[in-house]
Structure formats: C-alpha cells, structure tokens
Amino acid sequence: MTHKTQLAVIMALSLPLIACQSYAGQSADTSMDMGMQEGASDTVPNSPHDEERHDQIMALDDLPGGAGLEGTFLNTDGEEAGTVMLQETPNGLLVRVDVMGVEEGFHGVHLHETGLCEPEEGFTTAGGHAAPNGNSHGFRVDGGPHAGDLPNGFAHRDGHLRTDLFGSGTMLADLQDSDGFAVMVHSGADDYESQPSGDAGSRVACAAFEGGM
Numbered sequence: 001m002t003h004k005t006q007l008a009v010i011m012a013l014s015l016p017l018i019a020c021q022s023y024a025g026q027s028a029d030t031s032m033d034m035g036m037q038e039g040a041s042d043t044v045p046n047s048p049h050d051e052e053r054h055d056q057i058m059a060l061d062d063l064p065g066g067a068g069l070e071g072t073f074l075n076t077d078g079e080e081a082g083t084v085m086l087q088e089t090p091n092g093l094l095v096r097v098d099v100m101g102v103e104e105g106f107h108g109v110h111l112h113e114t115g116l117c118e119p120e121e122g123f124t125t126a127g128g129h130a131a132p133n134g135n136s137h138g139f140r141v142d143g144g145p146h147a148g149d150l151p152n153g154f155a156h157r158d159g160h161l162r163t164d165l166f167g168s169g170t171m172l173a174d175l176q177d178s179d180g181f182a183v184m185v186h187s188g189a190d191d192y193e194s195q196p197s198g199d200a201g202s203r204v205a206c207a208a209f210e211g212g213m
C-alpha cells in the first residue's frame, strides 16, 4: 500500500471516530477524546489501518465451548460495527463482544429488553435493561443487578473493544421473551450504581436478537 493510499484509509477510518464524538458529547472525558484523535493515525501499533489487518481483527475467534447465539452490531449510522457471541453456561451468560469504532476507554455493555436496533432512533427502540425479576440496576446496589447488567468493556485507542463479559446467573430464558433482546454498547462507562442504567451515556452500538426461541 502506498503512503498516499494508507493516508486515505487512515482518514476514512478516522471519520466514524470523529463522528462518534458529536453524540458522545455527554461522555465527560473530552481530553481522552482528543488524545485518540491526534494519536491514533500514526502511532498506534496493531491499529487496523490496513484492510488485511482489519479483516483479521474482525474475524471472530470461537468462544470456548462455542457460541449458542451470534449477533451483529450496528453503529448509529446503521453500519455493521462488529459481532457478539452468547453462550449460556450453568452459572450464567458468557458474552464475547467485538466492536469497532468506539472511543478509547471503558464502555457500559448491557442486555436490553427488546430485540430492535433502530439506528435513526439512537437505539432507544431496544428499551431498558432486561430485568425480568424487577431488580435494580448495578452490581454495587442492594437489590441489584439487572439480569441484563454486565461489566464494562475497554476500547483501545484504535476504537476496538474486544472482550469476554459474564452475566452471573443470567440465562437466555431471562431474555428471550416474544420481542427478543439486544446487546448494547454505550458511549461511557457504567458506574454500576446510578439508576436506571449506570449513567453510561448514549447508545453507540446495538446487536438485536430475536425472541421466542
């Protein structure tokens, strides 16, 4: 790849990141935003600036034990932004998240109650957190957490969040009612405490799952 082409690719990849920042204005740490914008283009090792590397990153490794369910993330522009795998275990739900184009830092990831991801609606169509037992939100709260609560995931400077999360005690039956459910990535971190959703900011990526299975 010539230097010129590389630069064009870098700029193209930067656009969604910059676009992210308009709706992530609620997320408090703007200095972190600036760091990503300035540094991401030429200094990050292993950043997805060439297509081959990007494809490698996006190719999903198998979740140990296999994925019971697989979904595709959409970003707020309606573009495919990654994948998610779910595996029910005897102890809860394993969630492998692989999403691109989010800001550097921690992000709230939740299981939301409705399997409808409408980008033009800012994914509000997915409803609130799955909470079939009427629990409060948050690991740090008496009477919590929601069945849909998960630990935060971390995105690196290249905008890639890839991690395994675990919903202790959460079963697919808690989620798969008639209107399904969604896996949601937020613009900011979940504080594991604020009601009703951990003050995690706007909804930046959403993967819908059908119900009634």
Ligand SMILES: [Cu+2]
Pocket (backbone or CB within 6 Å): 108, 109, 110, 111, 112, 129, 184, 186, 197, 200
């Ligand atoms: Cu959420």
